[in-house]
Amino acid sequence: MxxxxxxxxxxxxxxxxxxxxxxxxxxxxxxxxxxxxxxxxxxxxxxxxxxxxxxxNPNRPMVEVQQHDTPASIMTRRIPGLNLSYLEALLERQLAQVALLKDAEVRLVGDKVVISLPASLMFERKKAILAPDASRALRQLAGALVQIRNKLQIAGYTDATPVTTGLFRSNWELSLTRARVVAGMLADAGYRQPITVLGYADTRLQDLSEQLSAQSRYEWAERIDIVLMNERRGQSTYDIF
CATH class of the missing domain: 1.20.5 (Single alpha-helices involved in coiled-coils or other helix-helix interfaces)
Known part of the structure; x- marks a missing residue:
């Protein structure tokens, strides 16, 4: 036990x-x-x-994976447009023939040519309606741009003074609207290729030359930049025309 x-x-x-x-x-x-x-x-x-x-899950739909033959856009070689130095000289000569645009500034900046137009030549203060002379001048400019194969951007800029007209909620909206108006005028005048439209408001004041006087910097702060890139025209994310 x-x-x-x-x-x-x-x-x-x-x-x-x-x-x-x-x-x-x-x-x-x-x-x-x-x-x-x-x-x-x-x-x-x-x-x-x-x-x-x-x-x-025997009734599950079958998914067939196929190889996509289209190359990724990042691998696509960009085709250059006209030589930028030649383009700069061509535009300076063309703008000199347009009375309203003879004071425009054409400069080579890196891989692009920039045409800077003071907003005071085309618009009333803090407004986005083109003056009759500005419409005619832009139509003449469109005739030159139609012959150029380079990709085109239009950017609007403003000074830091708030918009008080009640037409726009901010300088951002004003700068973008002005750029769209200029792009629309070029399109109406015969420019049929895509145009990238951007609005920067007063965020690029530091890009203005330090050699300008305070008054000149204030005047050039509100401007429209027509930018020709170092590549041929093609569809982009922000293209609207």
């Missing part, structure tokens, strides 16, 4: 070994699973996924 009780006590005291063995087996299984997931063979895993999908 005593021997039987002692044996049962020994068996009970040794039962923890079974629990410990089970725990070790579970840990080993877990680490094997982690290792296998860390080094999955894609083809094998794809077969498992396909088999399970067909088993549990």
């Amino acid at each position: 005593l021997a039987t009780a002692k044996k049962r006590q020994e068996d009970a005291s040794a039962s923890w070994i079974l629990t410990f063995a089970d725990l070790l087996a579970l840990l080993l299984t877990f680490f094997v699973l982690v290792f296998s997931m860390n080094s999955v063979q894609f083809e094998s895993w794809k077969s498992v996924v396909r088999t399970m999908s067909e088993e549990f």
